[in-house]
Amino acid sequence: METSDKVIHAIYNDDDVLMAAVKKVKAERHHIEEIYTPFPVHGLDKAMGLAPTRIAIASFMYGCVGLTVAVLMMNFIMIEDWPQNIGGKPSFSYLENMPAFVPIMFELTVFFAAHLMVITFYMRSRMWPFKKAENPDPRTTDDHFLMEIPVHGNESELTSLLAETGAVEINVVDNAH
Amino acid sequence: MYTISNRLKLVSIILMVVGALGVGYSFMSSNKSFEEVEHMLAEESHHGDGHGETASHGEAHGNDHDTAESHGSAHGEVDEHTKHVEHVMHAVHKRPWAAFYIAAFFFMMIALGVLAFYAIQYAAQAGWSPLVLRVMEGITAYLLPGALIVLFIAALSHFIGHNSIFVWMDPEVVAEDKLIQGKTGWLNVWGFIIRGLVFIGGWSLYRYFSRKFSIAQDNADDNKNFKKTFRISAAFLVFFIYTESMMSWDWIMSVDPHWFSTLFGWYVFAGMMVCGVTTIALITLYLKGKGLLPKVNDSHLHDLAKFMFAFSIFWTYLWFSQFMLIWYSNIPEEVTYFITRIEDYKLPFFGMLAMNFVFPLLLLMNSDYKRVPWFVVMAGIVILAGHYIDVFNMIMPATVGDQWYIGVPEICSMLFFAGLFIFIVFTALTKAPLEPKRNPFIKESEHFHY
Numbered sequence: 225m226e227t228s229d230k231v232i233h234a235i236y237n238d239d240d241v242l243m244a245a246v247k248k249v250k251a252e253r254h255h256i257e258e259i260y261t262p263f264p265v266h267g268l269d270k271a272m273g274l275a276p277t278r279i280a281i282a283s284f285m286y287g288c289v290g291l292t293v294a295v296l297m298m299n300f301i302m303i304e305d306w307p308q309n310i311g312g313k314p315s316f317s318y319l320e321n322m323p324a325f326v327p328i329m330f331e332l333t334v335f336f337a338a339h340l341m342v343i344t345f346y347m348r349s350r351m352w353p354f355k356k357a358e359n360p361d362p363r364t365t366d367d368h369f370l371m372e373i374p375v376h377g378n379e380s381e382l383t384s385l386l387a388e389t390g391a392v393e394i395n396v397v398d399n400a401h
Numbered sequence: 402m403y404t405i406s407n408r409l410k411l412v413s414i415i416l417m418v419v420g421a422l423g424v425g426y427s428f429m430s431s432n433k434s435f436e437e438v439e440h441m442l443a444e445e446s447h448h449g450d451g452h453g454e455t456a457s458h459g460e461a462h463g464n465d466h467d468t469a470e471s472h473g474s475a476h477g478e479v480d481e482h483t484k485h486v487e488h489v490m491h492a493v494h495k496r497p498w499a500a501f502y503i504a505a506f507f508f509m510m511i512a513l514g515v516l517a518f519y520a521i522q523y524a525a526q527a528g529w530s531p532l533v534l535r536v537m538e539g540i541t542a543y544l545l546p547g548a549l550i551v552l553f554i555a556a557l558s559h560f561i562g563h564n565s566i567f568v569w570m571d572p573e574v575v576a577e578d579k580l581i582q583g584k585t586g587w588l589n590v591w592g593f594i595i596r597g598l599v600f601i602g603g604w605s606l607y608r609y610f611s612r613k614f615s616i617a618q619d620n621a622d623d624n625k626n627f628k629k630t631f632r633i634s635a636a637f638l639v640f641f642i643y644t645e646s647m648m649s650w651d652w653i654m655s656v657d658p659h660w661f662s663t664l665f666g667w668y669v670f671a672g673m674m675v676c677g678v679t680t681i682a683l684i685t686l687y688l689k690g691k692g693l694l695p696k697v698n699d700s701h702l703h704d705l706a707k708f709m710f711a712f713s714i715f716w717t718y719l720w721f722s723q724f725m726l727i728w729y730s731n732i733p734e735e736v737t738y739f740i741t742r743i744e745d746y747k748l749p750f751f752g753m754l755a756m757n758f759v760f761p762l763l764l765l766m767n768s769d770y771k772r773v774p775w776f777v778v779m780a781g782i783v784i785l786a787g788h789y790i791d792v793f794n795m796i797m798p799a800t801v802g803d804q805w806y807i808g809v810p811e812i813c814s815m816l817f818f819a820g821l822f823i824f825i826v827f828t829a830l831t832k833a834p835l836e837p838k839r840n841p842f843i844k845e846s847e848h849f850h851y
Binding site: 313 | 729
């Protein structure tokens with residue numbers, strides 16, 4: 225959202241202080257653009273009021289794709305293209321040989337669900353190879369937390385509010401992004 | 402303090418009385434003579450029911466008889482007919498025993514699963530669960546009487562019941578059976594009873610002391626009692642995983658004395674954990690519905706439902722591991738186990754897979770549904786029914802063979818033990834406050850959220 229040309233970067237050095245600050249800023253009805261943290265902070269998404277993730281639904285669908293791929297693949301390889309005698313039972317019937325294919329079905333379901341879910345997560349977070357980092361302050365990859373709030377002519381009000389919440393550093397930055 | 406409502410007490414007593422009457426009736430009516438069974442089989446073949454094939458054998462024999470050329474062959478056929486009728490007669494006699502034993506084992510298994518789950522909570526120092534620990538203690542109160550009843554039925558089936566459940570208890574069978582002879586060092590009646598008493602003794606000792614420390618902890622100033630429970634829980638879990646495995650060989654696997662599976666103990670364990678966690682969830686929801694567990698929140702239910710989901714999948718994994726190896730290798734002495742089940746028990750065998758795997762998988766996969774009480778109750782009832790059928794599939798094929806049916810003996814046995822279970826568990830729940838207020842993790846449990 226490019227709604228303002230100025231943002232405030234409030235920096236914290238403790239996740240509990242950050243959580244309390246987020247709650248306070250939200251209570252004062254200010255919009256939080258983004259928060260950069262060195263590790264996932266439990267409950268932060270709820271406190272920020274972010275919509276719940278839909279990655280579980282995506283993962284279920286990827287799993288279904290994986291299962292389908294496994295079923296079709298085993299049918300083609302083991303039954304149609306080169307019929308195999310499985311466990312001394314040359315029935316050449318998919319259904320009768322199905323128990324032998326279950327491990328493959330399971331593995332491919334998990335494989336598709338896991339890999340596609342990770343890829344989806346990266347794409348959705350706009351992180352791809354050779355991309356320049358959006359991170360405004362390298363300290364957030366070490367031991368600091370950064371809250372980014374857009375300014376709408378209320379700079380001094382925001383600054384004092386953030387100082388109250390225990391921010392160790394408050395910078396006003398022009399033209400973020 | 403919780404007091405058992407009169408209505409619940411009445412329900413449990415009615416269940417026990419109706420169940421006992423039905424069980425008594427089924428024992429009485431199962432005592433059919435040779436002629437009655439012969440008549441029954443002839444009737445069935447007229448109706449062209451499932452057993453038409455075997456009965457038509459008899460008819461074909463009759464026709465052969467008319468045109469019989471040699472006496473010898475006719476004799477052989479008559480013997481075969483007698484053998485078949487006798488076989489069916491034995492199955493008919495065994496059915497109420499097996500049905501009663503299955504129901505007794507099923508409820509014992511719930512209590513034992515809960516006891517193991519309870520010990521895990523302590524050994525892992527779990528922070529989410531202390532609010533439901535008292536519910537678990539209530540359920541495990543059933544273990545001692547329940548397990549003694551199972552052992553008692555098994556012993557009675559030998560001493561007064563013509564070895565109706567365990568064929569290896571019959572010395573005449575053993576005399577003609579090389580394979581069982583080789584196993585008599587383990588499979589003998591007194592060894593069975595003594596082992597059973599040792600298992601039950603060990604489990605009950607842990608249950609007694611952990612309950613005692615848990616109640617003592619309520620009024621304590623320090624965590625000494627909790628630490629003691631922590632230590633005995635770790636020791637109990639080691640004892641449990643050995644004895645549970647041996648118990649499953651003794652009490653279940655030995656009904657097919659020729660057959661063995663090395664992961665059978667784990668398989669039974671997975672089943673008992675699903676049933677145990679499901680029962681904890683159902684009783685927690687019942688008590689919460691009455692406002693007796695005000696601090697138990699959505700997240701506790703969510704965690705219990707996650708365990709139901711996870712253990713259902715674990716059960717399927719073990720079921721399939723056992724099935725696939727035996728199916729793949731196709732060794733006659735092993736594969737007969739599944740051939741009997743697939744040929745004679747098609748519906749319960751595959752139906753159980755749907756109820757224990759597909760149903761919980763699809764119903765409990767969604768995170769939000771795990772927090773909806775009626776969803777969890779519905780899934781729970783199907784899971785419990787499915788695991789009853791699982792035990793049914795383990796015992797019945799070895800005892801009654803293809804003469805199975807879910808009728809008066811099975812249902813009334815279930816009613817009887819359900820009544821007994823409800824009565825003992827809810828009486829035990831009245832004995833202590835439902836909230837272990839001085840548990841060192843109680844604060845964490847109250848604030849638990851996902």
